[in-house]
Amino acid sequence: MHSPAPLLTGWIFDTYPTSGGMVVWIVDAEGKSHRLVDPFQPSFYAAGPIKALRQLAADLSRLRLAEPVGMTRRQEFWTGEPRDVLEFLLLDPERQPALLRHLAVPRPGIILYDCDLAPALTYCHARGIFPLARVAVSGTMTNDQWERRAESREPRMEAANCATRWRDRRGTWIIRSRHSS
């Protein structure tokens, strides 16, 4: 494995959901803007009886809204106690409104977490970036998988988790440059 050469260095200008991921606009040092698409599937969680969780997972899979990942342990807000929850991946951040419409139908015993968080927030959190963060995007081919890395060059800020890496799950990273001539 070799150190990847940076493809692009610049500042995060805007992020918003698109089909299958997030559009990321980056403005480079020359002021040119670049449109990237980063495949991204936000996580959300559900707690409740196993039978009800299975039914929820089956319904969401059938509707191609979300897929279960597996049981995990997270911290409950009010009590501070650990809680076992089923993690889901929202398959397409653009379809979050459809997911919420479906989840709005009450299901006895099921408690949902994180499902309505803005995709821009969960994306920034997952990638350790924030609006206007300076990043370097690089790519290399390893084991038939694309690996991406973006390292923030911002001074340390409490609200932003710096020094991060970007990895996509499906190896479908798309880089398109616009207005670069």
Place this chain on the structure above:
Amino acid sequence: MMALTSRGDEQGRGAPLGKLRSLTITCQDDQTVIEEGDPETLLGELNRLIRRFDPHAVITDWGDVFLVPALLDLARRAGIPLEFDREVVRRRIRTAGRSYFSYGRVVYQAPSYPFFGRWHLDSRNSFILKETEVAGLLELSRLSKVPVQKMARTSPGSAISMMQLDRALTDGILIPWKKGEPERWKTAWDLLVADKGGLVYQPITGLYENVAEIDFASMYPAMMVHHNISPETVDCACCPDNAAPEIGYSTCRRRDGLVTRTLRPILTRRQALKRLRNGASGATRARYDHRQTALKWILVTCFGYLGYKNARFGRIEAHETVTAYAREKLLTARALAEERGFRVLHAIVDSMWIVKAGATEAEVLDLCRAIREAVGIDINLEGIYKWVSFLPSRVDPAVSVANRYLGAFRSGELKLRGIDLRRSDTPPLVAEAQQRMVEVLARAEDLAGFAARIPEVLEIFVEYAWRLREGQVRMADLTIRRTVSKEAGEYKGNSQVGLASRQMADRGVPVHPGERVRYIISDADAGNAEARVRAIPFLAPDTPYDTGTYLTLLCRAVETLLWHHGYDCRRLLRILAERRVIPTG
């Protein structure tokens, strides 16, 4: 950066019936004005300029309310795509926003028109941009991880909510979709004890000199951090001995609360930005100031959100705990001040106005140190007034009110609260007159100097009265702006705002609750109610204004300043009669 402004009616919506008259495009010192003409020319030129400059940000006046939907509609009808976006998107054109009730006011939120790959910032639809300019907007966007265009259109309260969510994500805390945490059961007595809010000592009305104002620094957020007040840490079972005064709710010593963890770095960052500001000058100083002001706004709103039932991390008991501690701290501060011989003239939540004959600034600073040591929260000297005037209620002069005062600090800075020129419904002419009079009084070093400047103030008063009497004023300077609280059809009586709102709606330009209507008073006592006011877009060259009513407004502005010297409206009208501005009797 490109700026787009349109010229239309004075409501900022094009001519009376929503027609775009001209468009001014400014970019890199290059200004292009496209006058009313065929849509192809306007759209073609706009697209050409966008391609030429390729701006990252487009700043508009009324872009969300009017300009962008009007241009998009024009583009759709002409079949010429507009190149605002850097990628091809399909949009639905919406012109209706939403009205909602917040802190006792009806607020109108315009529909949102963000661009794709470019920023659209509407300076008239962004509280944060208005208060803190671009530097403050970017500061909040970076800290809250809310994209810049969205941040521009949301409130500081939303920013602090997003920071709390981000903190929860970072700490692996599950964020419930539906909160399901109702207010706990309280008896009437519990409510009476707990639900008191901040402590206020009504001012002792009068005109004073050498008064010191001392303020707790970011009192509520500082206390939330100091006492670890957060929804999940209040009323915990494990620390019953750590109870808030009066109400007895405990706060946890074992768990650091989510709100506490979110606020702590913001307080630190704001202090750092203030230090940087104090060491800088010019544009750099202004940028640091805007950034710290942006943080101030989120610190101001974080307390309200703590008690807001719909806030993700809101809990009324946490809110009540904050106010209980705040009341105790203000009481302690008052006791310490009085022990040292100061007289407390006024106190409101986190500020105190104190006076003592012959007291020096060092004595006040020493008092601040003592209070800080006693309560654990920073308290600073805001300044010492050369003179300060605490005013009574307008409705009942025997009653004092907390937020109606004006004063001049020794530094030369003015502090004005609740007086005419601070009110948005004061006609610009009256506000300008009062501003000039205040500036005259601000030169006074003490109460004797204040009294000595009254003749000069009265000369300004007479000058403006003459201008009104002689018709030497522009209609724009007589405009009254008022926020509409309901739809035009819901106004049953003939209040001025209702009449103006109906005039707008009848001519096809409805003003929504939360929006402002602008009008002049043409004849306040006209038998025909329609003739009493005239909405600004429908002014005609021969529209009259009601001299008597505007003179009364001017008198009230002077009365506010000279109340403690016995100048009420009646006496001021007598002066105008003596000077032959108005007829005698």
